[in-house]
Amino acid sequence: MREKLDKLKEQVTEKLDQINSLENLDELRIAILGKKGELTSIMKEMGNIAAEKRAEFGKAANEVKEKIMENFDIKLAALKTRIKEEKMKTEVLDITLPGKKQNVGTLHPITQTMGMLRGIFLEMGFDVMDGPEIEQTYYNFDALNFPKDHPSRDLQDSFYIEDDLLLRTHTSPMQIRYMLEKKPPFRMVSLGKVYRSDYDITHTPMFHQMEGLMIGEDVSFANFKALLTSMVRRLFGEDRAVRFRPHFFPFTEPSAEMDVECGVCHGKGCRSCKNTGWLEILGSGMVDPNVLKEVGIDPTKYQGFAFGMGMERVAMLKFGIDDIRAYYENDVRFLDQFK
Structure with a gap:
């Protein structure tokens, strides 16, 4: 062998x-x-x-x-x-030939926008928080003073997993979670994905929001107007016009919507702004006393403001995009514009 x-x-x-x-x-x-x-x-x-x-x-x-x-x-x-x-x-190497082009990727415009806003509010002393996308109805509706018959609770408007569990319709639940854990004074923002049953050139079923909250003994309506105006000017430029309109939200009183001059037509009117020259950028207002009571904060001693804005809408204004659906079509020609 x-x-x-x-x-x-x-x-x-x-x-x-x-x-x-x-x-x-x-x-x-x-x-x-x-x-x-x-x-x-x-x-x-x-x-x-x-x-x-x-x-x-x-x-x-x-x-x-x-x-x-x-x-x-x-x-x-x-x-x-x-x-x-x-x-x-x-093998012959011709060193006079031009080099091969390297395709370099870039951050998505929504990611860029969220990064800009996160930086602005961090500089203003806000805490940046994150939370669950699958949320309990208590945090998403009840604690925010939404009545049982509010339209947003309808199955046609929200994505329910169980009777008391749904994909969050806004990032506002993080305000409740934050207030239950902290004692005023404080200020915070929360960024993330939210879900609603809606789809057109300015809405998608999944989109991104940013919520903000500031509570203290002397926080006023004038404070939040000044802060939000400063945020807009830092993001879009000192010449960008803004306006506040009276509105209603279950969790704030008084409430106001904030409009920013359309970045596509610059106030002249186009399909993005529905020919008004303005785009609604966020909802805001002074936190309703019922919300403060729900989280154990004395509304006779403390008050504050809250606001919420859609990142897609902000990015449309920032980069002059006229169709929100372009963000999710994965067209490289579109994404390459934001390098």
Whole structure:
């Protein structure tokens, strides 16, 4: 049996000397070391050897196998070196040709917008919070003073998972979670995905929102108008016009919507702003006393304001985009504009 192993080793050495291509080397490797190879066949004969000689045969077989594998590795390295040298002799490199263009990706415009706003409010001393996208109706509606018959609770407007569990319709639940854990005075913002059953050129079923909250003993309506106006001017430029309109929200009183001059038509009127020259950017107002009571904050001592804005709408204003659906079509030509 030992003679078979020695003879196989000699044959492999002779055959390796004749190999001149990687393909032939691979074929020889399979023929010798493969599942049906010659060395494998010899190893299978171990069962026919007397028990007291099997250890000696196994040791010898492993030594031969290691030597054969080493010879294969040496031959492989020699072939690769020869192929590389031949390629260098024949290949011509024209250093005058222009280099290959490297395609570099960029942050999505919504991600860029969220980053800008996060930075602005961090500089203003706000905490930045995150929360669950699958939310309890208590945090999403009840604690925010939404009545049981409010339209947003309808199955056609919200995505319910269970009777008391749904995909959050706004990031406002984080205001409740935050107030239950903190004692005023404080200020915070929360950014993330929200979900509503709506789809047109200015709405998508999934979109991004940012909520803000500031509570203290002397926080006034004038404070939040000044803060939000400053935010808009820092984001869009000092010349961007803004206006506040009276509105109603269940969780704020008094309430107001904030409009920003349309970035597409610059106030002249277009389909993005429905020919008004303005785009509603956020809803805001002084936090309703009922909301403060719900989270254990004394409304006779503390007051504050809250606001919420859609990131897609803000990005439309920032970058002059006229169709919100373009964000999610994954058209590289569109995304390349924001490098």
